[in-house]
Amino acid sequence: MNIEQLDFYTQAILSMAALVGLTSFLMLGQGRLLRLIFVFAMQGFLLTLTTVLAAYSLNNPHLYISAVLTLALKVIFIPWMLRRQVVQMNMHRDIEALKNNTAVMLGGAGLMVFSYYVLHPIVQSSSVVMLNALAVSLSVMLLGMLLMISHRQAIAHVVGFMSIENGLFFAAIVSTNGMPLVVELGVAFDVLVAAVLFGIFFFHIRTSIDSLDVDLLNKLHEVDK
Amino acid sequence: MTLFLAYSAVLLSFFSGLLGLMMHQRQHLLAFNQYWLNKFPTVSQRCQSAMADCLEEKRFPILLRRAVFVVLGLSGVFAVLAGLSVLIGQGVITDQISLGLPWLPWHVRFDCLSGFFFLIIGIAVSAVSLYGPGYVNSYKESEHPFAVLGLFTGLFVAGMLLVLLADDAFFFMIAWELMSVASYFLVAFQHENPANRRAAFLYLLMAEVGALAIILGFGVLAGFSDGFTFDALRNAQLSTTWAGIAFALALLGFGMKAGIVPVHVWLPEAHPVAPSHISALMSGVMLKVALYGLIRFCFDLLGDVHWQWGVVLLVLGTVSALGGILYAMMQPNLKSLLAYSSVENIGIIFMVLGLSMIFMANGHPQLAALGLLAALLHAFNHALFKNLLFLGAGIIHHQTHQLNIDMMGGLIKKMPKTSVLFLIGCMSISSLPLFNGFVSEWLAFQTALQVDVLNNGVLRSLIPVSAAALALTAALAAACFVKVFGMIFLGQSRSHYCDKAHEIQDKGMLAGPSLLAGLCFLFGIFPGLIIGLINNVAGQLLGETLPNDAALGWLWLAPVSANQASYAPPLVLIGALLAAGVSFWFLRRNPATVMRRAETWDCGFGGLTPKMQYSCSAFTMPFRRIFNKVWIIDERIEKDMRGAMDQDVAAIRYHLEVHDHSWPHVYQPIENGVNTLAKVVGRIQTGNIRTYLGYSFATLILMLWVIS
């Protein structure tokens, strides 16, 4: 199968998938919080575009609602909130020193391959496009987790968390043309509440440890120190 | 009818526990009484005043305690009756109680084996309930509430009785654990002492592990059959390996409760700290229930015994018997000494049971019946005399507030009645002729001597060696109990506690042990009474009875045949009385030789003091030297020096501690192992959220990799 044989819609989707994956990689290696947030917003925007594309080409009007929700939440509200935190905490000049950055990036690349490997059995029952889209979204998810593991800032964790959601969302839209509307609304509601709660938590953590470094949250453990 | 008696016994013991709970409900009872009177004013005046009398603040606790023990005693009596009636009737009664799992109601079965153990429990419980009221009076209600003691005693007895009635694995385990848990609370009763807490913990832990082993044992059987009822389990067709595994599990489980070496450590910890009448029940009866379990499991459920199992039991039994008595000898604490001695006796029982299995597997069911009979008889006897000794120890503790044998002495003059009872106990447990302990030991020897019928050379040489070990055990037991009686009752008193001691006033506290002592003697002289009953058990369980138990008439005991061995305790008694009487009469007839009391000879040093007497550790010193590898001995002599150049000795202190090997070699490593393991495993919980995310990530990757 070659890409020129596919229709325009599929080509576009695949391009989007590549771009979304790229943004994930960009986030993974990003030490500056503000840029991280910006890339995250970009990813959200790509997602919105994908949704609109899907809604338009598949003539699936309820996906427009999803697109609006994504735009509002992931492109505007959450980046705005995170940015405000960063500025308030005066962290926008900090660069987080990432350990083993190269190894992490290579690991990320490996994860992408792994995603294809894992999802490979699916190819028998569906098209290659689906496989690609699912694999990309799975790797976005895994990269999000890797982001959380490798970054120490709570804000980076939130970004990672949300980018996992992005990956899921991408999968839902591309592979299944969107979940049933109730579910979509529910998920969006949860994301909203989660975002609000994150805001509350930043405040609490700041007041309690005067920092947003999650490595300092280590009082509860079972190790003899 | 029989079943009714058995149920009554269970219900009464349960009820006695509930009655105990009333202790703190006096206010409610008063209110209820008031309400009742108001509602039925016609009740006669006398009745009313009697009720009011009973509920009076001071009398109420005493009356209630008595009532609880009366009900408990009734339960004991009913248990004895139930046991006797099933043993004589030789029936098998089954029933179902609609409790338990929806597809598995509680199955009940009452046969001769259960009946025999009912008898043991009944006698012990009756004696204890005579003894109890006097004993518990010394507890302060605020610190040691009677409600707890009464409730759990009742549950404990009910649990034991239910174990005997159970006819399916589930019901059996419930009853079994009820027994364990109830006795756990009794061990922990005086929980302000760290020793009690430690003992209770150890006890419950081992009970739990043992119970799990038993469950798995049942599980193995259930795996090869279609249900959990004993009937189904009996029909399980097991391969040799699986049968062996089932046996090993059952042995572990029941052995833990029975206290065979090396899983005996809870006994000497738990028995000393429980109230004495409870230790009497635990040591005298609960261990027997474990034995019941093993017999039921091996002889009844597994059915097909293998001779290798017999060898295992024989070896374990021998080790327990020797180990138990050697450890007992070194104990300064009376009750832990008695506990170790229980280990010894259980060891003897296991030995004989092993012999029985060996004979069974080699196709000599009659000799197997002999072995089973010896084992059951010893179990019965041990229940009697160990109960007696624990109750005696309770009296001593009650009067002197001491359990350390080294602090006693000379009590024979202060407590003459107790001393006679205790002496009978000591003589029975040392298996001296004329007392019941001897009969069972004699039967054990007889069983061992039948080894000639076997073809296997290993067995033929192994069994006599274990018989000799049994002889050594008996001799050591005699030495041990000479020490016990001598140090406690004879000589001069070694502490002021014993100076002040006096005979117990409460009649019940003497009546309980007297009952047991009387039975010890009775069955020592007329063992045929009980052996006849046990024969029925063997008949029902193995389908084979003793061939010739009364060939020479009822006076004689000739288990195999009159040509092989016989013993006539009544004749021996008559002979002994004759010999003693004649010599007594002959020597006392001259009035000029009336005995004269004089000062004890003191080698001219002037004045014997109690400290000059042999102490416990001095008495056992030769044994310590001879068997010194058996214990971990920590012996130190400290000298206080003074004078010029510190050359004069001012004082010498002797310090001796003797420990059990199993503790540092079996239990400590396990405990350390678990702690180390916990420490190592604890490292996964680092407290850092990124590590946790890493786990989640790694698990996901791993799982995806595994399935694809």
Place this chain on the structure above:
Amino acid sequence: MNWLIAVLQSMLFVVLAPLLAGWLKCCKCYLQNRKAPSVIQPYRDLLKLSHKQPVVAEQASWIFLISPYIIFSATVLAATVVPFIAVNLPTSASADVIVMVGFFAFARFFLALAGLDIGTAFGGMGSSREMTISSLAEPAMLMAVFTLTMTASTTNLSLAIAHVLNEGLVLRPSFVFALAALTLVAIAETGRIPVDNPATHLELTMIHEAMILEYSGRHLALIEWASQLKLMLYGVLIANIFLPWGIAETFSGQALGYGLLAIMGKLAVLAIFLAIAETLVAKMRLFRVQEYLSFAYLLGLLGMLSHIILEAAR
């Protein structure tokens, strides 16, 4: 009739016991170049003691007072079990060899208690040592006896001896070992050299004497008599089990007479051997006794194994 003979035999046993002790003493004196007392000196001692007023320590309780009677009667009972001049007597059926060992245990139990009763250091020491030695001796003895009982497949002494008798002369390696074991045990149990010295009152070596230090008068007489009985009993056991010839199998006067003569002759010879041994051997330290007794146990075990492997192998 049988019962009468049994009772008479037992009485004879009891009456003759001091004689053996006297004879042994005589032999020893001859061997040690001393002037010997009369053979019946033990009778005189017993008689004299029984006429003396017993003096009892203040500390003593009733245990101390009844112990001599119990010890004596238990030993007498043990004596009734052992065929002395005749086999097949009914008393043997009322108690077998295990019960006999039980009687010894009974006697020892009270002896040890009596030793502890007065509350002196000596009493305690004696009891402790006595119980130690006897606990080690008992298994060895049973090992030896079991060899016999397994050969005869009965624990009834009378029947066992009759079995050996009827078999005629069979050379059994197991009996050699058993004989050796039983002899060693007998020496230990009766308190002879090298385990104990009945003639000494040296504090540190006493065993038996330490326990009965406080006894006097008739009490002492009974205990002495009992220990003489015990000596004789072991002698009879050894003599009649391993060399049963001469013992009466029927109850005719002639047979019984021969039986008496035979056993007296055997005992006299045994006593000479014992005297020689006691003269030649020195007393052991207390803590070497265990080695001595474990050797006895080993012999007993070897006897048993040789019975199983060599004689009854299947």
Place this chain on the structure above:
Amino acid sequence: MIAAYLVLLIPLIGIIFFALAGHRDDTGKLNVRFNGICLLATIWLAINVLNQGTIISSGKAFLIDPFNVYLIVLTAFVGFTTSIFSAPYMAHEKEIGKLTDGRLKLYHSMFQGFMLAMYLVLTTNNMGIMWVAMEGATLATVLLVSLYRTPESIEAAWKYFILCGVGIAQALFGTILLYYAAVQIGDGENALLWSVLYQNAGKLNPEILEIGFVFMLIGYGTKIGLVPLHNWLPDAHSEGPTPMSAVLSGLLLNDALYAVVRNKMLVDGATHSSMAGFLMMGFGMLSFLVAAVLLHRQKDIKRLFSYSSIEHMGLMTFAFGIGGPLATFAALLHMTVHSLTKSAIFVTVGHAAQLAGTQKMERIRGLIRTQPKIGWGLLIGTISIAGFPPFGVFTSEFLVLLATMHSYPWLTLPLLLGIGIAFAGLFRHIQPMVYGDKPKDQKPISANLWPVMIHLALVLWLGLAIPGFLAHWFSQATLLISGSTPL
């Protein structure tokens, strides 16, 4: 069906009511009433289901079958009794100044929110909504964990939030895969409905479902507290207010397991292999053993019991993994008795901690002498959770052991080891707390121990005899899950 709507409606009203009304002195009691009414509604619902069998609402949005209706009643019951306990407990916390009115308002509102989420997880017919509700439960409780605003509680809440969030996201991916498999054979709107999926389970693509199940298991498994995904659980349980710990341990974990079991049923139907079962067994066993070992290292009383929860959830997961009627029955029974016992224990633990003024176990001593009811409650509760008869936990553990013996005999060995180690770990800490002389500076407090008594009495009842209707119920649920019944 009205009953089902009622069950959902009442807590919804509760959220709004408590959020608007603000905290008053009788809010605690009102909370009890809300939960009480809800309990009645669930009982009504249960009776309906018992009489009519499975009910599906007209829009197919809700499905009540014997499996979930029993969990609904259990949820309502535990919620009710916990709210009884919560009233005096929270009042005491306010008295000693640990909490303010505002936070109590949040607490009560979120309590209802949590209950709503739980009911929604159980009643919904839509696997997607199930996911949404599960996430909702996290969101509702996360602020309650940090209710005291101590550094530790904030740390615990943050971990809870992030770990469960990430975990649940994986479950969403699983759900998407499930949907993806479902749309291939059916229409889009109804594809995620359980009733549809279950009917067509055989036609679903097995490969996709297998991968999906891994995500589901890891996602919902984080909520169950399966090792090594459990790390949030002890922290969240120990730092939140005790009534919260009681419901988290007694309900949330159960519901997560419910979700996994529902998915397992689908996967089993699609793949006809025991892959899902093996995975569950592995995770279950691992959690069981690790938690049992870690019990030995605890210093905080609530942390101790949260590890015990992990241990028991592990056992249940293991039992569901074995499959077969006996193990499934055992697991269902264990779910019930564990919820009842564990929430009872948390109630006593809460009181004990209030009594001593700390959760540190080394400071809690001599409870039986200080306040016998609390001491005995804790002791008997522990005896019960440790699996001693005649309490119900024993019955279920007995059945699990026997089922294991039947199918995988060698696995009984680690199981046995784990039970022994766990027991020792619990008791070595509990004994010193309940026994001994009373500490001088500790006084009895006002405590409401009725919930404890009722729970333990029920567990005792279940241990002695399982009443007919309940047995019927269990066996129907067993039939549903494993395809046959042990009866």
